[in-house]
Amino acid sequence: MGPLAGIRIIELAGIGPAPFCGMLLADLGADVLLVDRKGGSLPFNASPELDFTRRGKRSIALDLKRPEAAGVVLRLLEGADGLIEGFRPGVMERLGLGPEACLVRNPRLVYGRLTGWGQSGPLAQAAGHDINYVALSGLLFHGGHRDSAPSVPPTVVGDIGGGALFMAVGLLAGILHARESGRGQVVDAAITDGCALMGTLLQGLRAQRLWADRRQANALDGAAHWYDCYQCADGKWISIGALEPQFYRLLLEKCGLEGEGLEDAQFDFPDWPRHKERMTALFRSRPRAEWCELLEGTDVCFAPVLNFPEAAAHPHNRARGAYVEVGGIAQPAPAPRFGGTPAQVRRPPPPVGSDTQQLLEAAGYAEEEIAGLARLGVV
Numbered sequence: 001m002g003p004l005a006g007i008r009i010i011e012l013a014g015i016g017p018a019p020f021c022g023m024l025l026a027d028l029g030a031d032v033l034l035v036d037r038k039g040g041s042l043p044f045n046a047s048p049e050l051d052f053t054r055r056g057k058r059s060i061a062l063d064l065k066r067p068e069a070a071g072v073v074l075r076l077l078e079g080a081d082g083l084i085e086g087f088r089p090g091v092m093e094r095l096g097l098g099p100e101a102c103l104v105r106n107p108r109l110v111y112g113r114l115t116g117w118g119q120s121g122p123l124a125q126a127a128g129h130d131i132n133y134v135a136l137s138g139l140l141f142h143g144g145h146r147d148s149a150p151s152v153p154p155t156v157v158g159d160i161g162g163g164a165l166f167m168a169v170g171l172l173a174g175i176l177h178a179r180e181s182g183r184g185q186v187v188d189a190a191i192t193d194g195c196a197l198m199g200t201l202l203q204g205l206r207a208q209r210l211w212a213d214r215r216q217a218n219a220l221d222g223a224a225h226w227y228d229c230y231q232c233a234d235g236k237w238i239s240i241g242a243l244e245p246q247f248y249r250l251l252l253e254k255c256g257l258e259g260e261g262l263e264d265a266q267f268d269f270p271d272w273p274r275h276k277e278r279m280t281a282l283f284r285s286r287p288r289a290e291w292c293e294l295l296e297g298t299d300v301c302f303a304p305v306l307n308f309p310e311a312a313a314h315p316h317n318r319a320r321g322a323y324v325e326v327g328g329i330a331q332p333a334p335a336p337r338f339g340g341t342p343a344q345v346r347r348p349p350p351p352v353g354s355d356t357q358q359l360l361e362a363a364g365y366a367e368e369e370i371a372g373l374a375r376l377g378v379v
Helices: 016-027 067-075 097-107 130-137 156-180 191-198 200-207 245-254 269-283 288-295 309-311 313-321 356-362 367-375
Strands: 008-012 030-039 059-064 084-087 110-115 184-192 227-229 237-239 301-306 323-326 329-333
Touching: 008 067, 008 313, 016 030, 016 084, 016 110, 016 156, 030 067, 059 067, 059 309, 059 356, 067 097, 084 156, 084 200, 097 110, 110 156, 130 156, 130 191, 156 184, 156 191, 184 191, 227 269, 237 288, 309 313
Parallel strands: 008 030, 008 084, 030 059, 084 110, 110 184
Antiparallel strands: 227 237, 237 301, 323 329
16 A cells, blocks of 8 residues: 555645655555646646656546635545645635645644745745756756856756655655644745755865866766766767776776776866866767676666666666556656555546545535535536
8 A cells, every 4th residue: 555555645736846746645655635726727738647747646626716615625634634735825825725724624734835935035926947946056057067058957856856855755754743743734845945955965065175166177067087978979878977996997997998097097187178088089989889788787887878768668677667557658666665565556647627526525525515516616
C-alpha cells in the first residue's frame, strides 16, 4: 500500500509544483483527492489522461466560484490530514477556504501553501515562474558558460526541487507533529526559499573562498577540464565528473593522456582553459558509443548525456525499473524505493471529475443533495 497508506491529502488543482507534490505523495500511498476546476482546461490544453502528475489520484470537479463549493471542500477536509494549494496569497480566503476556515473545521489539518514568492514579502502578489524564482535565489546566475547568458534549466530546479519536494517534506513533518499534538498548522512553502536553501553547499564553499561569483570559474560549474560536458564525433554529448584525485588519474589513464603533463594539473586553475581545449579535441575524435564502451561503469565518473527516450532505454535504468507503464504509457517510476512498503502507481491519471459521485457519497452527501449540487452547477 505504500509507506503513506492511511494519509489523506486534498489537492486544489493547479499547475507545476503543487500537482507534482500531490503525485509524489500518491505514489507513496497517500489517498490524494484532486479538486479539479469544473469546466476548466489544463495548461497547454493538455489531456488530463496524459498528465502524469495526476496519476494515483481521484478527481472531483467543482466550480469554486460558487459559494456552495466551499462547503463541499470543507466537508472533504473533515477526514483529511493535509491540503495543498498553489494560488496567489488571498485567493483561498476569497473562496471561503482560507486557513482559518479550514482549521476550524479540522484542527489537525496541515494546510500547505505552495507559491513562488511566498505568502509575504514585496513580491508576494506578483506573477512568476520557475525561471524567475531560480533567478532570485542566486542559483540561475551560476549556470552556463562564462561568455554566455545564464543557462535556463528545464522547469524542475525551482518548481520541483525548490517547491514540490520542500512542500512534501513540510506536509509530512506537519502531519507527524499533528498526530503527536493534535494541532494542525500552515506550511508556507516558497520556491524562492527552497531554491535558496538548495544553494547551501555552494554558499558554504563561497564562504571559504572556494567559489567565485563568476560563471564557469569554479571546480563544479564547467570550468575544470575534468568536470564538464563534451561533444563527440557524432554530435552527441557525454559528461565527465572526475573530482577526486584517484578518479582524475584514472580518466587520464583511460583516455591515453598519461605523460602529457596533466597528472599534476587537476587544480592548475590558470591553465584550465588550455587543458579544456585538449579534452574537447580528444572527445570530438570518437563517437559517443565508443566513449561509453571505454568509460561507462568505471570510476572515471562518466555518463552519456541522454534524451528522454534514450534514458528510458538505458540498461541501468531498465535494470532499476526507473520507468513503468501506466495504462500502456511509459513514465518515470515512483521514487525512492522502500523495502517493506513499496511505492507504486495505483491508478492512471483520472479524467476531470471522474470520481465526483463516489467522493461526495463517501463524504456523507445524500443522493438528493448531490443532485441539488449538480442542478446548481456546483459539481
